Amino acid sequence: MKKLILFGPPGAGKGTFSSQIKKVVTEIVHISTGDIFRENLKNETPLGLKAKSYMDKGELVPDEVVIDMVRDRLNKEDAKKSGFILDGFPRTLHQAEALSEITEVDLLLLLQVSRDIIFKRILGRYSCNNCGEIYNKYTLPTKVEGICDKCGAEIKFEQRSDDNEETLKSRLDAYEKNAKPLIKYYKKRGKLKKVDATDTLSFTDDDIKQIIGI
Ligand code: ADP
Ligand code: ZN
Numbered sequence: 223m224k225k226l227i228l229f230g231p232p233g234a235g236k237g238t239f240s241s242q243i244k245k246v247v248t249e250i251v252h253i254s255t256g257d258i259f260r261e262n263l264k265n266e267t268p269l270g271l272k273a274k275s276y277m278d279k280g281e282l283v284p285d286e287v288v289i290d291m292v293r294d295r296l297n298k299e300d301a302k303k304s305g306f307i308l309d310g311f312p313r314t315l316h317q318a319e320a321l322s323e324i325t326e327v328d329l330l331l332l333l334q335v336s337r338d339i340i341f342k343r344i345l346g347r348y349s350c351n352n353c354g355e356i357y358n359k360y361t362l363p364t365k366v367e368g369i370c371d372k373c374g375a376e377i378k379f380e381q382r383s384d385d386n387e388e389t390l391k392s393r394l395d396a397y398e399k400n401a402k403p404l405i406k407y408y409k410k411r412g413k414l415k416k417v418d419a420t421d422t423l424s425f426t427d428d429d430i431k432q433i434i435g436i
Contacts, residue, residue: 223251223305224434227312229404230333232393233340233347235419236309237356239333242422243307246430250303254309256290258295260382280312280384280392282400289320313396315403328335329435330408332427333419338401384409 224247228236240252253308259277269291276283277353292311295301308327321327335343346359353373357364358391370377384393408414417433425433 223303224329224436225327226250226434227304227327227330227408228310228333229330229401230335230419231340231397232390233343233399234333234335235343235422236333239331239417239419239422240307240309240424242430243434246427247305247320247434247436249304251304251306252309253292253295253301253306253311255292255311255313257308258291259283277384278389280389280396282396285314285316285320288313289317289409292317292321293324313403314400315407318404318407327413329415330405331433332405332414332416332418333422335419339420340394341390345387347385348381350377351376351380352377401426 224244228239230236237254237257240254244250245254259273263274263277264270269287272287273283281368282288289319292308296306300393308321327402342360343358346361347356348359349356350370350373352375353370355370355372357379368376384390405414415433
């Protein structure tokens with residue numbers, strides 16, 4: 223049973239890498255704080271409304287809000303029993319300290335990519351509005367233009383509202399401001415592992431197993 227954190231700048235490929243890990247360890251629970259916020263925003267829940275103004279600006283949602291949300295999720299049976307991948311949390315030292323009171327993780331995987339790749343991935347990113355599959359206009363287009371590879375629907379492609387140049391800059395600033403102390407925190411505890419995330423799709427199942435230590 224593995225308890226993992228995926229950490230890295232926006233566009234590092236945390237979502238993609240999570241799916242790759244899930245293919246190897248099918249029962250592991252994927253917990254993306256960004257996805258949970260977007261789902262709440264879509265359904266206009268109180269949590270979604272609280273997060274909206276921050277997300278629109280590319281700023282971090284206040285720690286207390288995120289920490290309570292993650293604590294509730296990690297205390298559910300599935301995460302306790304099968305382990306988890308935390309994708310997008312912790313993002314600040316304070317969140318890391320709070321997490322250590324909830325449970326002890328095995329590893330923080332630091333996904334590293336160049337700035338050039340970050341911009342291409344984020345600004346070219348779009349998804350199928352029918353099934354949610356993610357594509358990229360520069361690096362991962364659909365096989366047939368306008369048709370989703372996964373669900374076959376003729377689709378309207380959706381872009382995340384925070385995937386624009388201005389918001390991306392704020393998201394990168396927030397990352398850079400918080401990354402150093404957080405990385406140091408896990409390094410000191412012997413839990414830091416760096417992963418070159420330029421091309422994780424070329425990783426085999428054995429590569430993944432080796433990275434997560436199973
Ligand atoms: P990305 O990593 O590509 O910027 P995410 O989907 O992880 O995007 O998060 C989108 C937004 O949700 C963030 O810009 C932030 O406003 C909010 N958010 C997600 N996770 C956290 C967190 N751990 N702490 C604070 N805010 C968060
Ligand atoms: Zn689709």
